[in-house]
Amino acid sequence: MKKFALIGAGGYIAPRHLKAIKDTGNTLAVAMDINDSVGIMDSHFPEAEFFTEFEEFEAYVDDQKLKGERLDYVAICSPNYLHAPHMKFALRNGINVICEKPLVLNSTDLDMLSEYEKKYGAKVNSILQLRLHPSILALRDKVAAAPAGKVFDVDLTYLTSRGKWYLKSWKGFDEKSGGVATNIGVHFYDMLHFIFGKVVKNEVYYRDEKTVSGYLEYERARVRWFLSIDANNLPSNAV
Secondary structure: OOEEEEEOOOOOOHHHHHHHHHHOOOEEEEEEOOOOOOHHHHHOOOOOEEEOOHHHHHHHHHHHHHOOOOOOEEEEOOOHHHHHHHHHHHHHOOOEEEEOOOOOOOHHHHHHHHHHHHHHOOOEEEOOHHHHOHHHHHHHHHHHHOOOOOOEEEEEEEEOOOOOHHHHOHHHOHHHHOOHHHHOOHHHHHHHHHHHOOEEEEEEEEEOOOEEEEEEEEOOEEEEEEEEOOHHHOOHHHO
């Protein structure tokens, strides 16, 4: 049985992590979130420690190390801009990481995390859930079975809507979320890479606080993509 910590226990995606930890026969030792709306923990790990200050969480981890009760994993569900420092904290303590995407907002942080892994002997694991979806696996097999020189033309459009709260939360600030492309599109980009291979070309045609579009060229696909959280872009049958 592995011992987990969870950072961002009050977030949207945290319940999935709590359920996964429980369903795999592991335990949550401690959770942290600056917000205290974390009653969902009672359905899974009511005995877990909980802190609203990172300094208190950090002290708990230090105390456990002194007792020889090291954590095995830190699951990170915090806002995007906090992923890098939270991962570095875990790695410095020799604790493996499971982190939501995007891992980081700046590619230089990936190089630094790699150095942390080497120095402290712990590993970062990203969430790549679309790679496990049956439809995605079927499409990947279909592409792999096509003639070697075949390059596919793909249109990827994802339209949803978010209320006024969205732009006032951390998700509405590029320096905190990375914008729509990073916050909404990141799983789609991974899916495309998983199916069609390495990126050859990457162009962005349009970008504002609610919409972004561009062109991606992979080894086996030419992709025109459009992502939007603007309700004005929804088709009439979705309104």
